[in-house]
Amino acid sequence: SAVISQKPSRDICQRGTSLTIQCQVDSQVTMMFWYRQQPGQSLTLIATANQGSEATYESGFVIDKFPISRPNLTFSTLTVSNMSPEDSSIYLCSVERQSPVNTEAFFGQGTRLTVV
Amino acid sequence: GNSVTQMEGPVTLSEEAFLTINCTYTATGYPSLFWYVQYPGEGLQLLLKATKADDKGSNKGFEATYRKETTSFHLEKGSVQVSDSAVYFCALSDDIKTSYDKVIFGPGTSLSVIP
Numbered sequence: 001s002a003v004i005s006q007k008p009s010r011d012i013c014q015r016g017t018s019l020t021i022q023c024q025v026d027s028q029v030t031m032m033f034w035y036r037q038q039p040g041q042s043l044t045l046i047a048t049a050n051q052g053s054e055a056t057y058e059s060g061f062v063i064d065k066f067p068i069s070r071p072n073l074t075f076s077t078l079t080v081s082n083m084s085p086e087d088s089s090i091y092l093c094s095v096e097r098q099s100p101v102n103t104e105a106f107f108g109q110g111t112r113l114t115v116v
Numbered sequence: 117g118n119s120v121t122q123m124e125g126p127v128t129l130s131e132e133a134f135l136t137i138n139c140t141y142t143a144t145g146y147p148s149l150f151w152y153v154q155y156p157g158e159g160l161q162l163l164l165k166a167t168k169a170d171d172k173g174s175n176k177g178f179e180a181t182y183r184k185e186t187t188s189f190h191l192e193k194g195s196v197q198v199s200d201s202a203v204y205f206c207a208l209s210d211d212i213k214t215s216y217d218k219v220i221f222g223p224g225t226s227l228s229v230i231p
Contacts, residue, residue: 004159006159040226041223041224042205042221042222042223042224043160043205043221043224092159092160094160096209096219103148103209103219104148104150104162104165104209104219105150105152105160105162105207105209105219106162107152107159107160107161108159109158109159110158110159112157
C-alpha cells in the first residue's frame with residue numbers, strides 16, 4: 001500500500017488568487033497523478049507527473065492554469081492559478097503501484113477548494 | 117480503448133436492503149477490476165478487487181465477481197447500513213505486458229442509505 005498526505009485539506013480562496021496543493025507519499029513512486037472531482041461528478045485526470053520531466057496534461061487542462069512540480073520521487077505540488085468559482089472542486093493526488101498482476105491506485109484525502 | 121460504465125445514481129435504499137451497483141467494462145487485455153469507495157469529505161479508498169476471471173473480491177460485507185463472459189463486475193451487499201452511504205467507483209487496470217497502464221475509473225454511483 002501507499003500512504004499519501006495531502007494538504008491543505010480544504011481552503012476558501014478569493015477569485016484571481018492561486019493555491020498550491022502539496023502531496024507527500026511515504027515511499028518512492030515513478031508517477032503521481034492529479035485529479036479533479038467537481039461537485040457531484042466523477043474523477044477527471046488533470047495531469048500525470050513524472051520526476052525530472054514536465055507533467056503530461058490531459059485534454060482541457062493546461063500548464064499555465066495548473067502548473068505542477070515534481071522535485072523528487074515522493075513529492076509533488078499542483079497549483080490552481082488565477083482561480084475562478086468554476087475551479088471549486090476536490091483535488092486529489094494519486095499514485096499507482098504495479099505488481100506482477102495489476103496496477104492499483106492509492107489516493108490522498110483530497111483538497112476541497114472553494115473559490116469565492 | 118479501455119472504459120468502465122456504471123449504473124447511474126443516485127441510489128437510495130432503506131437500511132438492511134439489498135444493494136446491487138452494476139459495472140461493465142471494455143478492455144483490450146485481461147484487466148484487473150476494482151471497486152473504490154469515497155465517504156463524504158474523504159478521498160477514495162480501495163474497497164475490493166479481483167485480478168482474474170471468476171475471482172470474487174470481498175470486503176466489509178461487499179462482494180463483486182469478475183465475469184469475463186459478460187464483462188461485468190457488479191457490486192453487491194446483502195444488507196446495507198447507513199454508514200455505507202458513499203460514492204462507489206468501479207475501475208480497471210489492464211494487464212501490464214507492454215507498458216504502464218493507468219487505472220480507469222467509472223463515473224461513480226452515489227448511494228444513500230436511510231434509517
